[in-house]
Amino acid sequence: MTKIFKKLRSNKVILFLASLKIAVLGLLFLFILTFWGTIAQVQNGLFASQERYFSSFYFLAAGFIPFPGAQLVLWVLFVNLMCAFFTRIIFSSEKLGLIVVHLGLILFLVTAFVTLHVAKESHLTLREGESSNVSRSYADWEVAVWPATKAPTKTVLALDIKDIKVNKYLSFHELNLNFVVKEYYPNAQAFTSPRGAAGIKEKYLNASGINVLKPKPLDKEREKNVAGIILEQKGQLPVLLFGLEDEPTKIRVEDKEFFITLRHHRHPLPITVKLIDFMMDKHPGTEVARSFRSKVEIEHDGLRRETVISMNEPLRFKDYTFYQASYQIDAMGREGSTLAVVKNGGQLLPYIATFVTFFGLAYHFLVAAFKFQRRRK
C-alpha cells in the first residue's frame, strides 16, 4: 500500500493534477457558473439554465466563446481532490479530521453525479384553483390512451416513444389496441392541407385536422423538439398525432371509444397538489418580481394540509422536492404557478456529505485546540 502511495507521490502527472491552483481555479469557475446560472434562470427558466450552465461540459458564451460547464468543472475538481487525497494526505490520528473532510467533499461530488444521473426532473403548472397528481416531463414524449370520458379522474395507459422505431408495434394489450408505427419524427412540423392537394393521399384520424407531418432537424435544446407520429391500426384509418395538439383524438375499437394523444411524458406523483393562491412581491415602484410563492394544498391518502412553497423553501415529500420555478398571469389577472418537481432517490446524500464534512472539521479543530492548550501548559 505504502509502495503505491510512494509511486503516486512521485508521478509528475498526479502531482500536477493534485495542484492547489487547479482547485482554486475550479472553485472560481463554480462561483461564476452558480452566479451566472442563477441570474439566467430569470430569462431562460429553470430547466434551460440547468441544462446550459450546470449539466453541460461546456457552452458557448456570447455565441462563440467556449466556457466550461459545471459538469466539467466538477469532474476536474473530483480528479483534483482524489489526486490530492493520495499525494498530500498524511495518514495519522492527528490528520484524521482532514481525511474525513476530504471524504466529505468527495461525497459531495458523488452526490452531484448521482443527482445528475438518477434524479428525474419534471414540472407541475397549475392555475389558481387547479389540482393535479401528475407532473410533466420537459422533453420526453408518451402516447397516452384512456377510455373516452370527460371525468377529471381517468386511468391512463402510456407508452414512452423515446426509442420507438418505424414498423415496430405499439401495443396496449389491456385495451386490445395494437398499432404499427408508420412514421415517427422526434421533431416534426404539422400542416393542414386540403385533401387532393399534392402529396395528400391518405386520410387520417386526427382531432385538429392535421393531415401532413414533416420532419424538422433536432434542436439542441431537447424541450424545443415537438414529436409527431402516425400509427396504423388494422381495419381502421391511421391515427396522426402531433405533440402540440390540445385535444386528444377519439378512436373506436369494437364497441368501445378511447382517447389517444401524443403528449409530454407524465410522472404520477404520490400526492395531489392544488394551487390555492399565488403570491408575488415586486421591487418597489417596478413590475419586477422580487420574490414569489405558492400556497398549495397537498392531499395524500385522504389527508389534506396546506403549505407554502417559496423560491428558497421547497416542499419535500418522500423522494420528491417541489421548487417554485416560475409563474403566469392571464388576461383576467388570474395567476398560475409552475413548480419544478425533482424525484431524487439520493436526496439524503447531500445531508450525509454535510455531516461527514462537519464531523471532520469538528475533529480537526478539537485536536488543534487540545494541541494548542498542551503547548501553553
Next chain:
Amino acid sequence: MKKIFYLFSICFVLCSCEKANTPRMYLEETVEPAQTTPDNTGDMTMINSESDPHAGFSKEQLAAMLKENGAGGQSNSPVTWTVPTGWEEKAASGMRIATFAAKDDRAAIDCSIVTLGSGAGGLSANIIRWLGQLYITVPPEKELTSFVENLEKISLPGGLTSLVVDFSSFQKDVASESPSMLAAIIDTPQQRIFVKMTGSKANIAKHSASFKSLVQSMEFH
C-alpha cells in the same frame, strides 16, 4: 482472467437485450379551476372597461409581456400574416403587434393583433368581457356554453386552430350603426393571440371575409 472475461460477456449480453416497451398505467386526476361566470366575476368594472381591451393587466405588465412575445411589427414578430386585399397595415403601437384599416374608409373598422402569454384568460371569461364592451347583456350560462361550443373554427398551418367569435347572433335586432366586434383567438404553446376587429355592425359584416382571410394567413414561427 477468464472469470473477468465471462463477467464482461454476460454484462454485454444483458446490456444488448432490447427492453420490452410495456405500457405504464397510472391514475390521472386533474381538476380545472372553476369557470368565471357573470355571478363570480368579482370586479364588474373590468367587464365594461373600454380603455383596455385586455383588462386585468396593468399597462406595464402588458408591455413586458409583449416585449417578451416579440411585439413591435411583423419583422421581429413570431407571427406573420398577409394583409387582406382592400386593407392597409398601420404602424404597430403599444400593446398591438399590428393594426389594420380599410383603404377606402379608414374609420370604418379597426383591426388589431395582440399577443399575450399562453392561456391568457379563459375563453368564456374573454367573451363575457367583450359582450360587456358591446353593451350586450350576458346570456344565461346554458346559452353562453352553447355559443362557446359552436364557435366557428379556422384551421391554420402547423395544426393550430383559430376560434372565431362572431357577436352578430346577439345583435340581430340592433341598428346597423351599433358597435360590433369580430374576434379570433389562437392558442400556441407559447402565447395566446387575439385578432380583433371593431366597428359598426354593418362594417363588421362587410369586412368579415377579409378578417377571416387575415386569420387564415397567419403563420407562427
